Amino acid sequence: MSVRRLAAAALLTLTVLTSVRAQVTPPSDLRFTILNENTVQMTWKQPLSRIEGLRVVVTSDTEEPVKEFTLPPTATKTSIRDLTPDVEYVVTIISYLGSEESIPISGQITIQSSGFEGGTRKPQVSDAVKCSASAIADLVFLVDGSWSVGRENFKFISSFIAAMADAFDLGEDKTRVGVVQLQHGHQN
Incomplete structure (x- = not known):
């Protein structure tokens, strides 16, 4: 009986340690830089755990389709293009390893329209x-x-x-x- 309890305790300990060790950590220090009226550069620090890659999801409250793409595990920045000015977007980044995913890290961005087409604009x-x-x-x-x-x-x-x-x-x-x-x- 004590052998079975010991075996069960060992199996439980192994399961807990495996799940703790396999936990995927998210990227950190998420930042956005507006490059132009339709493009934002997103940067972050790599996760502390080993990962296979990163998944980025861009959503808005409008009828625009959800944008989703993956990046290699070494990536620390990406550009998000074809954004519409004056629309609020939620950008989420998730690191993954196999079927395991980190908690999502999100940021909100809205690019305000400038009212000009290309070139430079002097203040009016x-x-x-x-x-x-x-x-x-x-x-x-x-x-x-x-x-x-x-x-x-x-x-x-x-x-x-x-x-x-x-x-x-x-x-x-x-x-x-x-x-x-x-x-x-x-x-x-």
């Missing part, structure tokens, strides 16, 4: 940001006073400072703005 007056009246800050801008920035860049810097200052409610007991000119040497 309508893009100006206004801060709420309760926003109070002390702003100090450090400007390169040498002519190494060039006349056009200096105008751009001046416009930037003016736009930033205009976004706040300026006053003695409100937001204050300072500009400091940095120069090296006496030639200016």
Whole structure:
């Protein structure tokens, strides 16, 4: 009788140890970088356990079909393409070993549309940001006073400072703005 109990205990211990050892850990430190209006790069750290590969699933609340693909076990980044601006996506990554899977790790992404087709876009007056009246800050801008920035860049810097200052409610007991000119040497 004690031999059977000992054998059963050994089998139970072996089963528990095997399931603990075979547990598949998920990737970690999931991050997203927007590359353009339709593409996001996803990066992560490799799982600590041995895996056969990774499965990525991209879903949305819209009628778009679910995107699903697999990656090799050594992968630490991938690009997700053909995304629609202003649609919220849930991106899930799962590591697997045989039929075992890790817990899913997910992130939500939404790429806001920029309202332009290709190329670069300069800020428009309508893009100006206004801060709420309760926003109070002390702003100090450090400007390169040498002519190494060039006349056009200096105008751009001046416009930037003016736009930033205009976004706040300026006053003695409100937001204050300072500009400091940095120069090296006496030639200016």
